Amino acid sequence: xxxxxxxxxxxxxxxxxxxxxxxxxxxxxxxxxxxxxxxxxxxxxxxxxxxxxxxxxxxxxxxxxxxxxxxxxxxxxxxxxxxxxxxxxxxxxxxxxxxxxxxxxxxxxxxxxxxxxxxxxxxxxxxxxxxxxxxxxxxxxxxxxxxxxxxxxxxxxxxxxxxxxxxxxxxxxxxxxxxxxxxxxxxxxxxxxxxxxxxxxxxxxxxxxxxxxxxxxxxxxxxxxxxxxxxxxxxxxxxxxxxxxxxxxxxxxxxxxxxxxxxxxxxxxxxxxxxxxxxxxxxx
Amino acid sequence: xxxxxxxxxxxxxxxxxxxxxxxxxxxxxxxxxxxxxxxxxxxxxxxxxxxxxxxxxxxxxxxxxxxxxxxxxxxxxxxxxxxxxxxxxxxxxxxxxxxxxxxxxxxxxxxxxxxxxxxxxxxxxxxxxxxxxxxxxxxxxxxxxxxxxxxxxxxxxxxxxxxxxxxxxxxxxxxxxxxxxxxxxxxxxxxxxxxxxxxxxxxxxxxxxxxxxxxxxxxxxxxxxxxxxxxxxxxxxxxxxxxxxxxxxxxxxxxxxxxxxxxxxxxxxxxxxxxxxxxxxxxxxxxxxxxxxxxxxxxxxxxxxxxxxxxxxxxxxxxxxxxxx
Numbered sequence: 001x002x003x004x005x006x007x008x009x010x011x012x013x014x015x016x017x018x019x020x021x022x023x024x025x026x027x028x029x030x031x032x033x034x035x036x037x038x039x040x041x042x043x044x045x046x047x048x049x050x051x052x053x054x055x056x057x058x059x060x061x062x063x064x065x066x067x068x069x070x071x072x073x074x075x076x077x078x079x080x081x082x083x084x085x086x087x088x089x090x091x092x093x094x095x096x097x098x099x100x101x102x103x104x105x106x107x108x109x110x111x112x113x114x115x116x117x118x119x120x121x122x123x124x125x126x127x128x129x130x131x132x133x134x135x136x137x138x139x140x141x142x143x144x145x146x147x148x149x150x151x152x153x154x155x156x157x158x159x160x161x162x163x164x165x166x167x168x169x170x171x172x173x174x175x176x177x178x179x180x181x182x183x184x185x186x187x188x189x190x191x192x193x194x195x196x197x198x199x200x201x202x203x204x205x206x207x208x209x210x211x212x213x214x215x216x217x218x219x220x221x222x223x224x225x226x227x228x229x230x231x232x233x234x235x236x237x238x239x240x241x242x243x244x245x246x247x248x249x250x251x252x253x254x255x256x257x258x259x260x261x262x263x264x265x266x267x268x269x270x271x272x273x274x275x276x277x278x279x280x281x282x283x284x
Numbered sequence: 285x286x287x288x289x290x291x292x293x294x295x296x297x298x299x300x301x302x303x304x305x306x307x308x309x310x311x312x313x314x315x316x317x318x319x320x321x322x323x324x325x326x327x328x329x330x331x332x333x334x335x336x337x338x339x340x341x342x343x344x345x346x347x348x349x350x351x352x353x354x355x356x357x358x359x360x361x362x363x364x365x366x367x368x369x370x371x372x373x374x375x376x377x378x379x380x381x382x383x384x385x386x387x388x389x390x391x392x393x394x395x396x397x398x399x400x401x402x403x404x405x406x407x408x409x410x411x412x413x414x415x416x417x418x419x420x421x422x423x424x425x426x427x428x429x430x431x432x433x434x435x436x437x438x439x440x441x442x443x444x445x446x447x448x449x450x451x452x453x454x455x456x457x458x459x460x461x462x463x464x465x466x467x468x469x470x471x472x473x474x475x476x477x478x479x480x481x482x483x484x485x486x487x488x489x490x491x492x493x494x495x496x497x498x499x500x501x502x503x504x505x506x507x508x509x510x511x512x513x514x515x516x517x518x519x520x521x522x523x524x525x526x527x528x529x530x531x532x533x534x535x536x537x538x539x540x541x542x543x544x545x546x547x548x549x550x551x552x553x554x555x556x557x558x559x560x561x562x563x564x565x566x567x568x569x570x571x572x573x574x575x576x577x578x579x580x581x582x583x584x585x586x587x588x589x590x591x592x593x594x595x596x597x598x599x600x601x602x603x604x605x606x607x608x609x
Contacts, residue, residue, distance in 0.1 A: 035394060079573055089340050089393055090572055093526070096342070097568035100523050104561025213519065217401060255413035262402040262409075269395050270387040 006129045007250040008243055013135030013204070015242020016142035018261075020197040021219025022234035023149055024190035029228050031166040032183045034088040037095040038073055040215030041102035042066040042191045043198030047207055048106050050199050051115035062202075063195040070191020073098050074184040081180050099212050107209045116206025138200045145193065146235045153231070162186070214261075221261040224268050293537040294452040301444040314436050318508060320548035321443035322501050326521070327528035327540035328450055329497035334526070335534030336458065337490040338393055338470035339385070343400035345521035346407040347377040347495040351502025352512040356424040357417060359506075366430055366507055373503035374496045381495025385488035396491075404522060411514045423513030427506050439508055446504065447541070450497060455537055457493075466490055520561065527568045533578030542579055 021039055028036045043066070050062035076094050085091075124131045153159035164172040165179045173179050197215075201207050207215070222238035241261060248257040308314055326344050333339045354376045355369025380403075388399040411418045418424065433442040457463050465486050469476035476483055506512050524547065525540075532543025547567075554563060575582055 033394075035398065076569055076573070083573065083576075085572070085576065089338070089397065090576075092394055092397060093340060093530075094569045094572050096523065097527075097565035097572075099565070100520075100561045101565025101569075104559055104563075104565065107561070108556065108558035213401070214405065217398075217405060220398060253413075255409050258409050259406055262405045265402040266387070266399055266406075269391060269399050 002129065003250070004247075007246045009129065009131065010135070011243030011246030012239055013138050013242070014246060015222075015239035016139040016235075017197050017200055017204070017238070018218045018222040018241050019235035019238025020142045020145060020193055020200070021215060022222035022238045023146065023231050024186070024193045025216075025219050026223040026228045026231055026234040027149075027162075027186050028190060029223065031162055031186055032077075032088070032091070034091045035095070035220065036070075036073060036187060036190050037092060037213070037216050038069070038099040038102065039190045039194040039219055040217075041099040041212035042069050042194035043201065043215050044106055044207060044209065044212045045069055045102055046195035046198035047115045047202040048110050048209075050202050051117055052110070054117070059199050062199055063192065066195025066198065067188065067191040069098070069102055070188050070194070073190070074187035077187055078180060078184050099216065103209055103212045110209070112209055114206050114208040115202055117203055134200075134204050138204060141196065141200060142235065142238075145196065146231060149231050158182075217265065218261040221264040221268070225264050291452065291455055293455050294448060296538060297448050297451045297541065301448055305441055305444060308440070311436060314440050316548070316552065318436065318440050318443050320544055321440070321447060322504050322508070323521070323525060323528065323548060324541045324544035325443075325447060325450060325501035325504070326498050326525045327532070327544045328447070328454065329494040329501070330525050330529035331534050331537070331540040332454060332457075332497065333491055333494035334529060335536070335539065336463070336466050336470065337487055337494075339389075339487065339491055340393065340397040340526070341400045341491070341494070342397060342519075342522050342526070343404040343407070344494070344498045344525050345517045345519065346404045347381060347498035348502035348505065348521070349407060349411065349512070349517035350377045350380065351499030352506035352517060353411065353418055353424065353502075354499070355503045356427045356506050356512050359427045360424050361417070366428065366503075369506075370500070370503050373499045373506075375499075377499035377502075378492045378496035382488050382492030385491035386484065389484050389487045389491075404519060408514065408518065418514075421514060423511060423516075425511040427510045427512070429510055430507050443504055446500060450500070451537060451541075458537065462486065462489075520564075523561075523564055523568070527564050527571075529578075530568060531571055531578055533580035535577065536580040536584075539578050539580045546579065 021043065024039055025035065028034060046062035046066040048062075049065045050058040052058065053061050073095055076098070077091055080091055080094065124133060151159075153162060161172070161177045161182050162185075164175065164177055165182050169179050197219075198207075201211075201215075218241065219238070222241050223234040225237040225240060226233040228234070241264060244264075245257050245260050248260060304317065308317055326348050329344050329347070330341065333341050333344075351373035354372035355366065358364035358369045358372055359366065384399060384403055385396070388395050412420060414420070430439070430442070433439045458467075465476060465479075465481040468479060469481055469483050469487065473483060476486075502517060505517065509516075525544075528543035528547050529540040530543070531547060532541065533539030551560070551563075554560065571578065577584075
């Protein structure tokens with residue numbers, strides 16, 4: 001029982017990072033109707049820069065790097081829209097290209113060694129379970145960002161503009177909302193949130209240059225498993241996937257653990273739960 | 285003449301293939317050409333699924349890997365003939381592709397892209413961890429070579445022959461009812477449904493067929509190298525074949541082949557292996573921004589003008605009802 005509790009707690013800490021990645025993915029899916037495949041790559045870039053420079057400065061530079069990368073994606077998005085491509089597949093495909101390009105830049109500049117940094121040496125012992133304080137920090141950061149994002153979406157004018165663009169882009173345009181600019185902002189938010197997630201992963205389990213796409217997949221799995229309609233569900237989905245992975249790693253095999261996000265995606269898609277709400281008039 | 289007009293692409297492919305076969309003598313370039321040919325075949329499969337049916341697949345390389353492993357396992361573990369391997373290399377990816385498509389095709393096309401990415405990750409993990417069958421990290425070696433295409437030069441002919449056959453089949457498919465249904469549903473799913481096209485069945489069949497094309501490429505790969513490992517037909521190849529199709533023009537039958545040749549030759553000139561991804565990703569974004577229909581999309585108007593200058597077009601006869609008014 002103690003072991004089980006320990007796995008669950010470890011899973012929650014891991015899942016907080018998936019939840020963090022899920023936030024921009026569900027935003028992009030609901031408002032732009034596309035997937036930014038590069039979110040995991042932003043996390044990778046932030047972690048690579050953070051690992052090299054180190055400390056607070058490294059974290060800030062890492063975030064800046066991730067933000068710049070996501071601004072590239074935002075610019076590509078705006079250019080594609082300007083050129084009259086409204087096909088969301090094209091946007092997804094170009095973000096896939098960006099993800100591959102970032103992975104390659106990281107490989108060429110840092111090599112194939114894994115990025116990992118020891119943040120805190122202290123170990124807390126709570127009821128017989130040893131916990132590295134980095135875990136609770138991850139969870140707290142995740143919850144704080146979720147709260148911030150929810151407040152932004154439902155409490156501010158910008159949030160209202162975002163939701164309006166999601167419900168009816170054409171109507172929002174007619175009401176004077178700069179829809180494309182608002183949507184470009186979402187790609188930038190992906191860089192910021194992805195970058196933060198990358199830095200937290202750097203100080204927890206670490207990652208290497210191949211992590212970009214698998215992080216994107218985990219984040220997307222998290223964002224759809226309980227329904228893509230609001231960020232809190234995405235975060236919860238992240239926690240659930242984290243716990244499932246930790247339990248599988250504890251009791252099962254490594255190969256099984258690696259497959260959990262993939263099966264979640266296939267199962268959710270197979271049951272037809274993605275995007276069904278778009279046709280039944282739900283309001284994000 | 286009508287036959288030629290209906291099969292212009294296969295005729296062009298056959299002509300180019302014969303030219304290549306006659307001109308290429310250098311063994312190094314023959315090796316390069318075999319590899320490019322195999323990639324062109326996978327790119328053709330992208331052309332069918334993405335260019336014609338509008339389904340973006342990021343799992344075409346894993347489908348090829350399944351084909352390669354299928355024939356590899358039949359050859360190494362059971363001593364089966366390459367022809368038995370070919371049957372496995374066609375059927376296994378086709379079945380998997382069909383089932384996957386059947387599962388997710390009702391959703392929007394984006395969901396298909398995601399599902400294929402998940403499938404790619406699953407295939408990779410299964411290949412790496414199923415030691416007793418796939419050889420795990422070590423891979424499968426000692427796959428029997430083809431007795432009737434032993435030298436690289438003969439193998440090159442075989443690859444060219446397979447490409448021409450696939451192009452001819454592909455072209456036939458497009459001229460059929462099935463092909464027209466496919467093109468309709470890419471542009472407008474509701475319209476296709478209203479026309480009585482069984483959308484799910486048609487798209488899934490196209491997807492399965494495209495996976496089978498990739499499987500054939502995997503079969504060619506396995507018997508050429510006589511080895512398959514987990515890193516051989518992976519994610520980087522999936523992205524490069526999509527890029528090839530997009531560069532050449534995914535909706536043109538010959539587009540993926542043109543893209544494969546252009547990109548394959550360019551890649552030989554790139555200095556650092558690590559920067560491959562940057563080159564691929566950057567080119568993909570650039571081509572989506574500036575030339576969405578690829579090289580053939582740029583060339584088509586010029587080509588049509590040149591053709592009109594050479595071959596005089598018959599004067600258009602107005603339809604009967606038009607004449608009456």
